[in-house]
Amino acid sequence: MTTAILAATGLTKSYGNRVVVDHIDLSCRRGTVLGLLGPNGAGKTTTLRMLYGFIPPDDGSIYYAGKRFSENRAEAKRLIGVCTQDDSLDYDFTVAQNLLIYASYFRPRVDDLKARVADLLDGFELAPYANASPHVLSGGFIRRLLIARSIVHQPRVLFLDEPTTGLDPSARLDVWELIDRMRAEGLAIVLTTHYMDEAERLSDELLVIHEGRDVAHGEPHHVIDTVLGDHVIIVPRGEPARDEIATWLQARGAEQVATVLGELRVPVSKEDLVELTARFTDATWQVRPPNLDDLFIALARRNGRFE
Amino acid sequence: MRNWRTAVIPPAMEPVIFFVAFGIGFGGYIEDLDYRGVAINYATYVSAGLIAYTGFGTPYYEALYAAYVRMFYQKTWDGILATQVELPSVVWGEILWGAVRGMVNISIVSAVIAVFDLLGVVEVKVQFLVFMPFLGFVAGCAFASFALIFTAIVPAIDHMNYPVFLIGWPLSLVSNTFFPIEPQSQALWALMQLNPVYQLAECARGLLVLGNPGPHLIGLLGATALFLVPCTLLSVRLTRRRVLGD
Numbered sequence: 001m002t003t004a005i006l007a008a009t010g011l012t013k014s015y016g017n018r019v020v021v022d023h024i025d026l027s028c029r030r031g032t033v034l035g036l037l038g039p040n041g042a043g044k045t046t047t048l049r050m051l052y053g054f055i056p057p058d059d060g061s062i063y064y065a066g067k068r069f070s071e072n073r074a075e076a077k078r079l080i081g082v083c084t085q086d087d088s089l090d091y092d093f094t095v096a097q098n099l100l101i102y103a104s105y106f107r108p109r110v111d112d113l114k115a116r117v118a119d120l121l122d123g124f125e126l127a128p129y130a131n132a133s134p135h136v137l138s139g140g141f142i143r144r145l146l147i148a149r150s151i152v153h154q155p156r157v158l159f160l161d162e163p164t165t166g167l168d169p170s171a172r173l174d175v176w177e178l179i180d181r182m183r184a185e186g187l188a189i190v191l192t193t194h195y196m197d198e199a200e201r202l203s204d205e206l207l208v209i210h211e212g213r214d215v216a217h218g219e220p221h222h223v224i225d226t227v228l229g230d231h232v233i234i235v236p237r238g239e240p241a242r243d244e245i246a247t248w249l250q251a252r253g254a255e256q257v258a259t260v261l262g263e264l265r266v267p268v269s270k271e272d273l274v275e276l277t278a279r280f281t282d283a284t285w286q287v288r289p290p291n292l293d294d295l296f297i298a299l300a301r302r303n304g305r306f307e
Numbered sequence: 308m309r310n311w312r313t314a315v316i317p318p319a320m321e322p323v324i325f326f327v328a329f330g331i332g333f334g335g336y337i338e339d340l341d342y343r344g345v346a347i348n349y350a351t352y353v354s355a356g357l358i359a360y361t362g363f364g365t366p367y368y369e370a371l372y373a374a375y376v377r378m379f380y381q382k383t384w385d386g387i388l389a390t391q392v393e394l395p396s397v398v399w400g401e402i403l404w405g406a407v408r409g410m411v412n413i414s415i416v417s418a419v420i421a422v423f424d425l426l427g428v429v430e431v432k433v434q435f436l437v438f439m440p441f442l443g444f445v446a447g448c449a450f451a452s453f454a455l456i457f458t459a460i461v462p463a464i465d466h467m468n469y470p471v472f473l474i475g476w477p478l479s480l481v482s483n484t485f486f487p488i489e490p491q492s493q494a495l496w497a498l499m500q501l502n503p504v505y506q507l508a509e510c511a512r513g514l515l516v517l518g519n520p521g522p523h524l525i526g527l528l529g530a531t532a533l534f535l536v537p538c539t540l541l542s543v544r545l546t547r548r549r550v551l552g553d
Contacts, residue, residue, distance in 0.1 A: 043538040046552075053390065077391045088386030092310065105390035150389070 003066070004029050005079070005188045006051070006157050008061035013046050020046045022212040023060070028157065028188040030207075033179065035203030035220075036192045037292070039299050044192050045161070049222030050080050051190065052159055074291040078106055081155035083147050085162045089134045095145055096130040099152045105213065106153040120148040124178065140171025147178060157188045164198060175201060206292075210299045213248060220292070228267035228290040228298060229257070234278070237262030248279065256298040262264040267294060315411060320417045321364075322357040324428065328535030329353050331428060340514050351429040354420045355515050356484035358413055359508035362443035363450050363479050365412045366405030368465055370465050374401045378458065384550055394551065396453060398543050402535075406444045413443040428498060431515040437506075446507045448528060449534035452542055459545035481535035483508045503530040 002028035015023040021043040028034040038044050051151060064067040064076040073225045089098055103110045112118055121127040121223050125146045129137060130131045134145060143163060145287070149156060159205055160179065164172040172195075179202055183189055199206060206223045208216040216223040235242045243266055245256050249266050257266045268276065334349030342352065377383040384397055417436040423429045457470040481488055482504035490496045499505050510523040520527075547553055 010491065022487060054388065074391050082389035084382070084385055084389065086382045086385060088382035088389075089388070090383060091381070102386070102390065105392050107391060149386075154389075277347045 005065055006190070007063045008060065008285040009053060011047060011050055011057050013043075013055065013057055013064070015276040020212050021050070021057075021209075024207075024209065024212075024214055027289055028190055030156070030188050031183055032204040033183055033189040033191055033202050035199040035206045037199055037206055037207065037296070038209035039296065042209045042299075044209055045307065046212075047105060047209065048161060048190070048192065052080055053077060062255070064273060066084045074299065076152070078108070079156045081150040081153065081158045081164060083150035083158065083160050087142055087146065089145060089149070091134055093133075094131050095126055095134055095137070098134065098145060099149055102149045108281070110153050112233045116152065116154070120152060123162065123181075124148045126288060138171070140167050140174060143167060143171065143175055144178065146173070147148050149181065151187070155187070157190065160189060162192045162193055163191070163212055164193065164195060168260060172198070194296075195274075198294050201257055202307070208295065208299065215299065216295075224290050224292065227295050230268070230270045230290075231273055231287050232265055232267050232290045232294050233273065234288070235264035236284065236286075239264075239283055239285065241280055244275070245280055245285075248276070256294075258294075258297045264293065267298065313328060313487055322361045322412070323419050324421070325360070326357050326419065327355060330357075337465075342512065343517055343521070347412075347516055349431065350423070351516065352433060352487075352512070353485060353491060354423070354429050354431060355512035357416055357507050358420075358439050358443065358482050358511045359446075359482060359504055360479050361412050361416050362409050362439075362446050363459070363482075363504045363508050364403075364475070367454045367475055368471070370401055370409045370451040371458055372468060374405075374455060375452040375458045375461070375464055377401075378550060379464070379533035386455050388550070394547055395493070395543050398452075398539065402448050402451040402539065403456060405454070406447030409447035409450070410440040413440045421453070432518045435514040435518060438514060442510055442527065445501045445531050449503045449531040449538065451494060452535050452538035455542035456538055456545060457537055457541040478502065481505075482496070483512070499550075500526060501530050502536055503527060506530045513537045534553040 005148070006026075006028040008027070009025050009026040009104075013022055015096060017131055018173060024043070024047055026034065037045050037046065049055045051062060053069065053076070056070070057239075064072075064079050064128060067076065069076045088153065090101065093101060096117055099120060100113065103113050103117070109125055115202060118127075121130050124147070126141065126145055126148065129141070137145060147160070147163065148203065150241070163179070164175050167175065176198065179191070191199070191202060206216070206220050206225060207214060208227065217224045218226070239245075246264055249268065249272070250257055254266050254272075256267055273287065325337035330353040334353065337349040339346040339348055367502050387397055388394060417439045420429060420431060421433050421436055424431050424433050452478065455472065457467070461467055461469070480500055481499075488499070490499060506523050506527040510520040510527045513520040513523055
């Protein structure tokens with residue numbers, strides 16, 4: 001196993017009496033994507049802001065390439081690229097100038113910057129717009145430019161904060177391709193997203209945060225199994241035995257009984273599914289493998305945000 | 308640079324309009340004034356005041372509105388802070404940019420004053436106009452750092468009305484810009500000496516009328532330092548809370 005280029009241990013942050021991030025450990029290796037997941041208010045953004053140095057942790061340590069961030073701040077910041085969710089492009093400059101000027105903020109300077117910018121413009125299909133204002137770009141191409149800008153200085157770790165929010169399906173797929181390509185080129189990527197299919201497809205590892213704490217981490221399937229179990233049953237709105245099934249499952253310890261548009265969605269174990277089938281012979285339901293949507297709904301329900 | 312006309316011409320025209328309205332229009336009804344033993348017409352008096360007004364207003368409003376837009380709406384600060392550049396450097400960048408904008412606008416106002424001197428509307432020592440942008444730059448750093456405190460704390464851009472109308476306007480008017488003020492109270496007099504706008508107006512006037520800034524050059528440097536150091540420290544602290552959430 002390759003050594004982690006980013007490692008954080010015991011990250012903790014409080015605002016007043018409220019603990020927003022509570023002893024989070026994480027790591028990300030070269031050529032992998034770490035998906036950071038959690039409902040709104042879970043502590044993802046605060047974790048990210050600590051990782052890229054916007055705010056200091058109250059407790060815990062962050063290491064980049066084995067060196068402590070707090071003691072090698074400038075050197076560590078040279079290793080990281082940040083693509084925030086907001087559009088922070090400078091619209092007074094052209095597309096190419098946005099890359100050139102952003103690169104000028106880094107020391108040591110980027111070798112052969114003009115060639116680097118030309119490569120990025122080609123690789124991100126931005127070359128036709130190189131001398132145009134970013135105003136002419138579509139949402140998908142603005143996102144491409146933001147990502148290109150965040151790697152113009154050739155970082156080793158890239159933070160992508162909800163990179164596809166607000167994009168149409170085609171533009172989303174294009175961004176997925178870019179992320180996959182950057183991973184293949186050896187970047188360590190930390191990704192936050194609200195799209196569960198995105199996290200599931202792109203992430204090599206997931207870290208699920210809930211109320212500031214690590215509730216599950218590991219490979220996507222492992223995380224789903226840890227939090228949800230083997231299957232999810234979906235009992236349709238019109239099923240007469242729907243409430244009875246819910247009561248029966250709750251009596252057997254099912255904590256994550258969610259209702260979505262009248263459908264009952266419950267994660268169940270193999271054993272429970274066998275018993276359920278035997279007990280409710282006339283009822284109809286669907287069975288499918290759990291996915292990250294179920295995980296998200298379950299976490300949000302625990303937090304009282306989803307009923 | 309594509310927007311340079313919009314960025315430079317309207318703000319630079321404001322003091323010119325003031326000059327025409329007050330200096331020439333209003334000044335026609337005012338007798339000569341005594342400035343340190345020299346009789347000067349009101350237009351000449353106001354010309355130095357306009358340099359101070361421009362030197363104050365340009366960096367002050369730049370650091371209020373334009374910096375707020377860059378910080379809050381355009382997220383330019385977030386983009387820069389994601390690099391190796393740290394917050395104090397961004398704050399200093401805004402301070403210096405405001406002061407440079409002040410320099411540019413003072414240069415335009417100085418050129419207009421030179422033209423009015425040629426026309427005989429004002430009588431100034433034209434060769435000293437060349438120093439005005441540099442004086443404005445020094446004081447402009449203080450004004451921009453002062454404004455950034457409000458930029459960091461206003462809840463929304465509409466709330467800029469408070470620092471504009473309740474602080475900016477009074478400060479620029481009670482500074483010997485458009486009319487002389489001779490406070491009777493020692494405390495008010497001392498307070499006035501600490502006001503960089505007053506020091507800038509008097510320094511400019513001393514140079515343009517007498518060719519000698521008198522004690523006001525030291526006064527300007529001192530008042531600037533007194534504003535700049537605490538205001539910069541405070542604005543870094545307040546913007547850290549606002550931008551970084553820390």
